[in-house]
Amino acid sequence: MPAKLILRNKTYEVPHGITIKQALKKLDIPAEEVIPTREGELVTEDTRLKDGDIIRLVDVISGG
Amino acid sequence: MRCRKCSKPAVINMRHHKLALCKEHFLEWIVEQTERFIRKYRMFTHDDKVLVAVSGGKDSLGLWDVLWRLGYQADGLYIDLGIDGGFGYSNQSKELTVAFAEERGLKLHIVDVVASYGATIPEMARLTHRGKGKPCSVCGLVKRHEMNRIARDFGYSVLATGHNLDDEAAVLFGNTLTWATGYLVRQGPVLEAVPGLARKVKPFFRFYERETAAYALLRGIKYIYDECPFSVGAKSIYYKKLLNRLEADRPGAKLQFYLGFLRAKEEGLFAQRAEEVVETLHTCPVCGQPTSAPGKCAFCRLVERVEEAKRRRELSNASS
Ligand code: SF4
Ligand SMILES: [Zn+2]
Ligand SMILES: [Zn+2]
Numbered sequence: 552m553p554a555k556l557i558l559r560n561k562t563y564e565v566p567h568g569i570t571i572k573q574a575l576k577k578l579d580i581p582a583e584e585v586i587p588t589r590e591g592e593l594v595t596e597d598t599r600l601k602d603g604d605i606i607r608l609v610d611v612i613s614g615g
Numbered sequence: 616m617r618c619r620k621c622s623k624p625a626v627i628n629m630r631h632h633k634l635a636l637c638k639e640h641f642l643e644w645i646v647e648q649t650e651r652f653i654r655k656y657r658m659f660t661h662d663d664k665v666l667v668a669v670s671g672g673k674d675s676l677g678l679w680d681v682l683w684r685l686g687y688q689a690d691g692l693y694i695d696l697g698i699d700g701g702f703g704y705s706n707q708s709k710e711l712t713v714a715f716a717e718e719r720g721l722k723l724h725i726v727d728v729v730a731s732y733g734a735t736i737p738e739m740a741r742l743t744h745r746g747k748g749k750p751c752s753v754c755g756l757v758k759r760h761e762m763n764r765i766a767r768d769f770g771y772s773v774l775a776t777g778h779n780l781d782d783e784a785a786v787l788f789g790n791t792l793t794w795a796t797g798y799l800v801r802q803g804p805v806l807e808a809v810p811g812l813a814r815k816v817k818p819f820f821r822f823y824e825r826e827t828a829a830y831a832l833l834r835g836i837k838y839i840y841d842e843c844p845f846s847v848g849a850k851s852i853y854y855k856k857l858l859n860r861l862e863a864d865r866p867g868a869k870l871q872f873y874l875g876f877l878r879a880k881e882e883g884l885f886a887q888r889a890e891e892v893v894e895t896l897h898t899c900p901v902c903g904q905p906t907s908a909p910g911k912c913a914f915c916r917l918v919e920r921v922e923e924a925k926r927r928r929e930l931s932n933a934s935s
Contacts, residue, residue, distance in 0.1 A: 583859040586627075586829055593626035593829060595616040595635065611828035612781070613672055613842055614852035 554600035558585065558608040571606060572596035584612050627829050630866035638833050645830045649681045649818050656804050658816040659773045665689040666771035666813075668762050669715075669723075671708025671839040673831035674777030676715055678819050680834060682775070683719055689775070690722040692765050694758055697728055697735025698750075700844030708839040715836065724769070726761050734921050737845075742924035743917060749845055753917065760914040763904055766813035778817040781824035784869045785854040787876055800885045803877060809896060811904045823869070824855075 553564040556574055565574040571587050575596065585608040587594050600606070616625040618637035625635035636644055652658070659665055667682065669675040669691045682689040693712045698705045709725070716723040729735055734742060736757060740750035766774045783802070790798045804821075808814040819827055831838050846852065861868045896905040899912035906912035911919070 581856070581859050581863060583823075583825060583862050584856070586825060586832065588832070593638070593832065595625050595628045597616050597628075609828060609832060610840075611673075611824045612852060612855055613674070613824070614846040614849040614855070 552603045554602070554604040554606065556580075556587075556606045556608060559610060565600065567600045567602045567604065569600055570596065571598050571600065574600060574606075580608070585609060586611055626833065627826070629823070629826065631823070631862075631870055641829065642833055645822070645826065646681055646684055648821070649678075650685055652804075652821055653816075653818050656816075658775075658805055658818055659687070661687060663688065663772045664770060665773050665775050666724075666762070666766050666769070667691050667775045668758075668777070669693050669712050670777075671712045672777070673836070673838045674779055674782075674819060674824075674827045676712070676777075676836050676838050677827050677831045677834070678775065678777040679715070679721070680719075680836060681830075682818070683721060690724065690771070691716055692724045692726070692762060694761050695725060695727045695729070696754060696757075698737060698843060698845070702841060704839070704841065704843055707841075711837050711839055724765055726765065728757060728761075732757075732918055732921060733925060739917065739921050742928075743920040745917075751845055751849070754845075756914055756917060760902070760904065760912075763811070763813050764902070767811070771813065774813045774815050776815065776817055777819055777827070779819050779822050779824045779827045780869060780873060781855050781858070782851070783817070783820050784858055784873045785851045787873055788854045788858060789850060796885055796888045799876075800880075800888045803880070809905055811898060820873075821870070 552567075554567045554574070556563045556565060556578065558580065563578050565577060571594065572582060575582050575585070582596055587596065587598070588607045588609060589598070589604060594606075616628055616635045617623065618625050618640050619635055620640045621637060623637040626638045627641055628635040665682065665687055667675065667679045667689050669679055671693070679689060679691055691712065693709055695709055696705050713723065732739070736754045737750045739757070740746045740753040743753070746752045762774055765771070787802060790802065804817045806815040858869050858872070896907065897909045898904075899906045899915055901911055901915040904912055904914070
């Protein structure tokens with residue numbers, strides 16, 4: 552099973568075994584602009600994705 | 616990655632500070648740093664009555680939370696702009712702000728733009744044909760005016776806003792692209808009071824947006840996650856993204872850009888321009904706030920035009 556990254560209402564699948572940083576790079580999501588969380592806890596980008604991991608990315612940019 | 620202070624698992628890695636921290640130490644760090652910035656930039660003291668402008672977003676609620684934890688006399692001001700956007704943007708953010716204040720027993724002023732001036736912000740923009748479909752310039756004008764009014768009427772010595780480094784760097788970037796010297800002289804973490812205008816400070820101005828968001832999340836602050844519907848396509852977001860591309864390759868680039876600007880200003884860049892700006896202030900005969908030209912200020916003219924437009928609309932409705 553791959554790992555999932557969720558940003559707002561979009562879900563992305565990435566292979567497990569890579570780090571969140573690598574996954575973000577693959578998906579072209581700037582690491583500066585999101586905070587990764589797993590099961591409600593904040594995790595750093597060097598965290599390696601495990602099989603079936605669900606990472607919710609909290610968008611940090613606000614504008615206006 | 617481990618916390619630098621206690622080697623528990625880190626919750627955030629701040630590359631520009633080469634600093635990773637666990638939850639406990641990050642929350643502590645934000646509070647300590649805020650206190651340090653307040654002192655370093657002489658923003659206010661424990662004797663000041665501080666009015667915090669709160670929007671229901673992560674930055675302003677986070678700031679209010681920190682000031683409260685530090686024991687400052689900080690009351691809140693929420694301005695209900697009457698923006699719906701299909702999900703009740705203003706209502707939702709107001710409810711979150713009210714709940715936040717109640718939980719902590721904090722005093723909150725609420726200004727209802729519709730009740731006070733007879734129209735929502737988008738309606739004001741439409742009625743006065745301002746902003747080409749975007750009410751942001753009207754919104755900024757009304758917010759500034761109301762913040763000053765409440766600060767003056769209730770005797771607050773300082774007005775605090777939740778602007779973070781990314782906000783400030785994006786504005787600076789925009790002003791630099793056009794070399795808007797009139798705006799550049801007035802940009803900074805502390806704006807001294809002038810007659811009729813409250814002193815303004817931004818205690819979070821050295822935190823990255825990522826840090827203020829992490830603070831709100833870790834503190835369990837319920838903030839409005841959906842953006843104002845009119846912020847879609849905002850220039851400020853575009854500039855933030857550009858700056859973040861730079862930051863990705865050169866950690867600390869955003870912070871350097873902004874702090875370098877403050878240093879240059881300190882050393883006298885724009886000094887001449889600053890004198891000119893101060894000299895040309897006039898007082899609005901209606902509300903008493905300063906304005907750049909003699910006569911009524913932009914806010915009072917806006918309110919007048921909204922009233923006229925509404926009267927005309929009522930007349931034409933009555934005759935048809
Ligand atoms: S995006 Fe525009 S209309 Fe919405 S709150 Fe910001 S300035 Fe006001
Ligand atoms: Zn720690
Ligand atoms: Zn006026």
